[in-house]
Amino acid sequence: MARVAREMVEKAGINVNQLVELLVKNAAAELTTYYYYTILRCNLIGLEGEGVKEIAEAARIEDRNHFEALVPRIYELGGKLPEDMKIFHDISACPPAKLPKDPTDIKAMLIVLVEAERCAVRGYTHICNMTAGKDHRTYDLSQAILNEEIEHESWFSEFLGEGPSGHFMRRGETSPFVSKFLR
């Protein structure tokens, strides 16, 4: 634990236990999403599915990166991950991104994907609002994750015909915003 760092956050007026609980729930959402996206990606096949597979894979890897980036902050603030992974799954901040009943229905797959990203966008916006000007490190981390979650949302939204994302696919490395926390 980073005792003084935690004290600074407490002194700024944040309930650190609540913040840590929120970070653990979001870490659970990232790791479970990584798992469920693995299944979705495997089922993104055929003429329609193959077109979505690459962005689903980028989002999957970046969500795992988000989990990796969140864990050190949880422990710095005096928190920890549950020892039982079943409990970890069930406390996720977002519902499981499960394979739709008809896995050949690519639109249904995209709705699962975009809803998962929208849940994450809401969650990190909330953490950013809560920590802005008070917990600089958690804010910086949450904002970096938020940037990537917004991009994920816009990719899937574009495929659903809701409008253009306005940017290109990743080129080369994943996690352009979060990678600084992974080095």
Add this chain to the structure above:
Amino acid sequence: MKEFTEEELAQYDGKNGNLAYVSYKGKVYNVTGSFLWKEGTHQVFHRAGVDLTDALEQAPHGGEVLDKFPVVGILQDIHMPDMPSKP
């Protein structure tokens, strides 16, 4: 449709097997069974059994997220606006 007082609503806190109800803009919703309302708690800060109208103003989503839950009643309006007394 059933009319709830705040005290009655508070009994539906989602804990120890209780149903989880929340109210928003006068309607009472049953959120029992929602993944995001386990044990009557939502995203660490929010509890079932209360009116969430004010809390939702600060939330990163609107009241439309409640549309998928069944409405089980209405909340009694106990907050009377300050009315000037007539002469």
